[in-house]
Amino acid sequence: QVQLQESGPGLVKPAGTLSLTCAVSGGSISSGNWWSWVRQPPGKGLEWIGEIFHSGSTNYNPSLKSRVTISVDKSKNQFSLKLSSVTAADTAVYYCAKMIAAPYYFDSWGQGTLVTVSS
């Protein structure tokens, strides 16, 4: 079973850029799956941010697309999230997850990391 682990700063200043990395272990990031970021504001539901394939192909949530960049580093078996121009509304637990295709479902999740946007 693949394991995922998020890492990155827990505090980001307003108008800054949130940067997180997800390390993949127990399997290859080039295994033919989609690798996603999902977030959950405190007390609220899940929101999909975007995904990347090992080839570098990406898909993003239309509501966040202008601020999001997801990239992959196959040499390190990890993928990353950058979210720019953050506000307090971006405060959330951020999860990385692996999506199996056809049928589509998330079969592995990281433990999540809380990112707070505050000055």
Add this chain to the structure above:
Amino acid sequence: SSELTQDPAVSVALGQTVRITCQGDSLRSYYSSWYQQKPGQAPVLVIYGKNNRPSGIPDRFSGSSSGNTASLTITGAQAEDEADYYCDCRDSSGDPYVLFGGGTKLTVL
């Protein structure tokens, strides 16, 4: 854009059967998956595809779909099933993206 609609809260008596539903146009084209989330924990997959359970998920969990509605049924609910449940679905009406339902808080009485 499309969305997935879930009832915010549902309750069930211990040992009884409960159905949690998820509605959305995307469900006409793609199967939904279902995730259980307990406080402070990451979501856990409980149902995927037509009606498949990952290893370790009790067989009291089952899934079904009809038209624009997907359902998660728990037959003989246990105290440990009390959690938030989320459906999701892939939408490819434009660029592909993933939708989540708003979540259903299940209380076992």
